[in-house]
Amino acid sequence: xxxxxxxxxxLFKDFQDFLFRKQHVPEKRLPYxxxxxxxxxxFCNRQNIDDGALDTIAAYVQDLAKNHEDWQVQxxxxxxxxxxxxxxxxxxxxxxxxxxxxxxxxxxxxxxxxRALRLRHRSYRTEQSYLHWLRRFGAYMKxxxxxxxxxxxxxxxxxxxxxxxxxxxxxxxxxxxxxxxLFRHVLDKGIExxxxxxxxxxxxxxxxxxxxQEVLRVFDHMEGTAKLMAGIIYGGGLRLQECLQLRVxxxxxxxxxxxxxxxxxxxxxxxxxxxxxxxxxxxxxxxVRDVHEEDRRNNVEGVWLPNALERKYPNAxxxxxxxxxxxxxxxxxxxxxxxxxxxxxFPTVLEKALRKAVLTADIAxxxxxxxxxxxxxxxxxxxxxxxxxxxxxxxxxxxxxxMIYTHVxxxxxxxxxxxxxxxxxx
Numbered sequence: 001x002x003x004x005x006x007x008x009x010x011l012f013k014d015f016q017d018f019l020f021r022k023q024h025v026p027e028k029r030l031p032y033x034x035x036x037x038x039x040x041x042x043f044c045n046r047q048n049i050d051d052g053a054l055d056t057i058a059a060y061v062q063d064l065a066k067n068h069e070d071w072q073v074q075x076x077x078x079x080x081x082x083x084x085x086x087x088x089x090x091x092x093x094x095x096x097x098x099x100x101x102x103x104x105x106x107x108x109x110x111x112x113x114x115r116a117l118r119l120r121h122r123s124y125r126t127e128q129s130y131l132h133w134l135r136r137f138g139a140y141m142k143x144x145x146x147x148x149x150x151x152x153x154x155x156x157x158x159x160x161x162x163x164x165x166x167x168x169x170x171x172x173x174x175x176x177x178x179x180x181x182l183f184r185h186v187l188d189k190g191i192e193x194x195x196x197x198x199x200x201x202x203x204x205x206x207x208x209x210x211x212x213q214e215v216l217r218v219f220d221h222m223e224g225t226a227k228l229m230a231g232i233i234y235g236g237g238l239r240l241q242e243c244l245q246l247r248v249x250x251x252x253x254x255x256x257x258x259x260x261x262x263x264x265x266x267x268x269x270x271x272x273x274x275x276x277x278x279x280x281x282x283x284x285x286x287x288v289r290d291v292h293e294e295d296r297r298n299n300v301e302g303v304w305l306p307n308a309l310e311r312k313y314p315n316a317x318x319x320x321x322x323x324x325x326x327x328x329x330x331x332x333x334x335x336x337x338x339x340x341x342x343x344x345x346f347p348t349v350l351e352k353a354l355r356k357a358v359l360t361a362d363i364a365x366x367x368x369x370x371x372x373x374x375x376x377x378x379x380x381x382x383x384x385x386x387x388x389x390x391x392x393x394x395x396x397x398x399x400x401x402x403m404i405y406t407h408v409x410x411x412x413x414x415x416x417x418x419x420x421x422x423x424x425x426x
Contacts, residue, residue, distance in 0.1 A: 015037070015086050019082065033075070037079055040057075040060050040076075043059075043063060044060075061076065085160075088156050106138040106146055109182075109186060110134060110138075113130070114127065114131070116181070116185040117181070129174065130178040136175075137179055146187065150189075151191055154179055154191070156197075158172060158197040158198070162198040162199060171200070172200045206407055207374040208365055209371065209374050209405075210365065210371060214363050215372070217361040217363065218367070219357075221357040221361050222353055222357045225284065225345070225349075228280055231277050232246075232277060233369060233373060234372040234373075234376050235274030235276075235277060236393070238271065239263070239370070239373060240351075243326070243350075244326060244347065246258065246324070246325040247324065248320055248321055248323050249321040251325060253281075256273045256275060256278075257272060258270065261306075263395050265395075265397060269393075272393065284325075288323065289320065292327075295318075295342060300340075301341040302322070303323060304341065324342070326344055327342050327344055328342060328343050328344060328345050328346065347369075354367070354372075373394070374405070377394055378405045378408055381405055387402055
């Protein structure tokens with residue numbers, strides 16, 4: 001392919017090779033990407049601004065939007081972001097090796113990071129996830145002291161995840177949220193947009209859904225506590241962690257409902273308790289009551305309580321109402337408080353049981369525990385349940401999230417029929 005410009009410098013030619021090899025940009029699109037970058041330089045020269053300034057890309061995109069279509073603006077934004085990332089990588093290579101700071105320079109930051117998370121009552125799972133990204137960012141910035149990192153370093157790391165790591169958009173967003181917390185609450189530095197960071201592409205994926213008959217086949221190959229948990233998740237549309245964290249007080253047999261506490265987004269909601277599971281759940285709770293009473297006889301510490309309830313009500317964790325609906329049959333060490341107590345069942349107990357049941361039932365779908373939640377929503381829509389009601393039961397903030405299930409419903413909720421179904425066979 002002939003270069004687009006005769007006087008391109010080596011960096012610009014290397015960028016063309018980078019697009020073709022690293023980003024797999026089709027050869028026919030390369031001239032357009034290069035043209036947008038060239039026009040970006042012209043814009044910077046015309047406005048007499050630095051092409052590395054934080055708001056330069058935003059100003060360039062805003063200028064393009066006046067006379068170009070949306071798809072062209074998006075393509076130009078992607079091209080310039082990739083160029084800025086590439087230029088930063090090339091500059092780091094040219095600069096050569098740096099003197100590494102002390103090996104323990106990021107350890108005090110990690111300790112402060114944990115304290116800040118616990119001060120704001122983030123869950124232990126969030127803490128572990130955020131720590132993972134802090135350590136990856138620290139390894140990426142190994143030649144720089146924590147106090148010296150800037151927004152440009154954050155942008156380069158996020159671009160590195162998208163370009164070199166090929167991570168999904170949700171993974172990139174998780175990394176951004178963790179590092180935004182680091183900048184705001186530990187390093188005490190502000191973030192003003194991330195226009196130069198390369199974004200991971202957001203694919204459109206439809207959820208995997210089991211039919212009603214497939215759900216029954218899966219349940220036929222499950223037993224015991226795992227089957228009961230799977231039934232509650234499918235019957236009430238719970239997430240796995242929401243099911244594991246159910247307390248005895250959250251089950252209302254008379255009203256036929258379950259209360260989900262501190263679900264996704266730290267929201268409470270009520271959902272369905274299937275009538276067909278009430279007897280099984282009551283028998284299960286009788287066995288759980290024996291475990292609770294044995295813990296009291298053995299003076300075992302009470303179960304974990306959220307936020308400051310353990311300090312406010314020091315004996316509440318030993319009460320039956322706060323006991324887990326699905327407790328572990330063994331005591332374990334609380335990773336935060338270092339207290340030996342009874343926790344709820346580990347997620348893999350149900351995950352392994354369901355995976356085995358799906359294989360045994362010979363179902364050719366990649367069904368997971370979350371598939372039961374998807375199936376709950378889809379089957380409600382198929383039976384004519386109002387989408388707003390389904391939204392409330394699932395705990396979705398926006399109805400657009402719930403709308404995804406209309407695309408996998410067996411019968412379109414609008415009652416549309418294919419024209420093929422209205423013509424007679426030849």
